[in-house]
Amino acid sequence: MAAVKIGIIKEGKVPIDRRVPLTPFQAKQVKERFPDVEVVVQSSDIRCFTDEDYQNEGLTLVKNVDDCDVLLGVKEVPIPNLLSGKTYFFFSHTIKKQPYNQKLLRSLLDQKIRMVDYETLTDQSGKRIIAFGRWAGIVGAYNGVWTYGQRYNLFNIRRANECFDLEDLKTEYAKVKLPAIKIAITGGGRVAKGAMEVMHGMGIRKVTPAAYLTEDYDYPVFTQLNTRDYHIRKEGGEFSRHEFYKSPENYESDFLKFAHSTDLLIAAAYWDPNSPVLFKREDITKSAFKINVIADITCDIEGSIPSTKQPSTIEDPVYDYNPSDDQVEAAFTDEGNITVMAVDNLPCELPRDASESFGNELLNNVLPELLGNDDKEVIKRATITGDGDLTDRYEYLRDYAEGKE
Missing domain, CATH: 3.40.50.720 (NAD(P)-binding Rossmann-like Domain)
Structure with a gap:
């Protein structure tokens, strides 16, 4: 050579x-x-x-x-x-x-x-x-929980970028005191697995998608949603993972049933522009829509999640989305808004x-x-x-x- x-x-x-x-x-x-x-x-x-x-x-x-x-x-x-x-x-x-x-x-x-x-x-x-996927998942999930705590004044933990490394970050987990909320994580790859590491580290119990939709809990829980859990064929019939990735246009989103039960969404699934969006702006404005905090790790602008209007930064990690006017506003300004964490370089927080x-x-x-x-x-x-x-x-x-x- x-x-x-x-x-x-x-x-x-x-x-x-x-x-x-x-x-x-x-x-x-x-x-x-x-x-x-x-x-x-x-x-x-x-x-x-x-x-x-x-x-x-x-x-x-x-x-x-x-x-x-x-x-x-x-x-x-x-x-x-x-x-x-x-x-x-x-x-x-x-x-x-x-x-x-x-x-x-x-x-x-x-x-x-x-x-x-x-x-x-x-x-x-x-x-x-x-890939840096695992680290995006770890920091993104941690930031999502941090954002939820900030929105409702529940606890104070350091930002991920203020920690020396992952072991230092883990010392913050015990400070997290969440109410009985439901957290949905989309995706099944490295990013989602990284997000689940944080959930397990914080002692948040995992439940099946079916139980998530039908059961009530007096402690925080999370579920992990694979593609088949929130997509259905437009013409009916069984979901095919191979077909979905080859021809996503044959499918439509069935995510709203989860949006009606979810408090915090951690979006960790890869999104193809030909795939259906998770939900639409009009869905957010309806009373059944429960999600109020979104940690969009994928950060596809104007992509699968309508509230992700722009990326956020490590220095200024969250903003509010006003669904009525389809506008970005300052973070934590109105209870009717969705608070969005959409940092587009998450692994940089644990470099x-x-x-x-x-x-x-x-x-x-x-x-x-x-x-x-x-x-x-x-x-x-x-x-x-x-x-x-x-x-x-x-x-x-x-x-x-x-x-x-």
């Missing part, structure tokens, strides 16, 4: 992101496992690991990474910072044709950048092999833990393919652009990239 120089870049997106693709120890391991690979670190004053932490592991600090072959980041690289002809790894947020990143995709093509998107790195069965988990997956599941022969086509499947063009797998982005849609 020819010598390869990898650069860990400084995050440039605003608001800042303190996560790293590789921790100092993991970066050192790359050098040890792949002797022909050089790893350098672009100096940064915002990382959760300091420049000195990397130096202490024998890594070289640099001001620029112009001579690197592969550049590893986390969030989107600002267009002025892109280096032509390089191979980049980061979350591009383009595969759903997100309007705010159309110019980024155009620039990747114009500058003949090979773009490998973390979100599209999968094994041969199509399962993602690297050390999130980075370590992510880096292990990158080190063990991705870099061996990149620095080897890519026999499993892991890198090939995740490559969106190369040599100034879209790859065949992402040809569907053509009109989007050209600004035609």
Whole structure:
């Protein structure tokens, strides 16, 4: 294998992101496992690991990474910072044709950048092999409970970003004193599992969807809803998971029965724009609709949840949604509003833990393919652009990239 120089870049997106693709120890391991690979670190004053932490592991600090072959980041690289002809790894947020990143995709093509998107790195069965999902779920569920406590002045716990790491966060669990509310978690993947970790850690009992709808409790409970629990076929018949993910337009939402029993919704399910929405604004305005706090971990703006009108930030994590006027208002201003937590970079609140988990997956599941022969086509499947063009797998982005849609 020819010598390869990898650069860990400084995050440039605003608001800042303190996560790293590789921790100092993991970066050192790359050098040890792949002797022909050089790893350098672009100096940064915002990382959760300091420049000195990397130096202490024998890594070289640099001001620029112009001579690197592969550049590893986390969030989107600002267009002025892109280096032509390089191979980049980061979350591009383009595969759903997100309007705010159309110019980024155009620039990747114009500058003949090979773009490998973390979100599209999968094994041969199509399962993602690297993600921050668990940490989004942990922080999102914790924030949801924090938001509920704030709305009703029930208890005071530290924000997740005020805790050093997960173990420190867990010391707050015992302070949570919830009334007999019902909490619904949508989804069954990493994000939902992370959210359930928090529920179990706080001693909140899990019940089945059926019991959730029919039973009353004198203590807080939660249920976890898979896709089949809140979707039905438009033409009747049994739910098919395979069909739903292949042709979601054949289904409609049956979530309202849960909305009539739920106090706190933690939205942790991946949403395809072709899928039905959970509920509509008109549903919220009806008296049977009970949800008053939503922790929208998915944060699909104007997506499956009508109250998610905009993302919130770590510094200002919640806002109110006025369903009558379909407007965003200041948090906790009216009992008729829904309070929304929609922070779009939740893992940043526990950056050390999130980075370590992510880096292990990158080190063990991705870099061996990149620095080897890519026999499993892991890198090939995740490559969106190369040599100034879209790859065949992402040809569907053509009109989007050209600004035609």
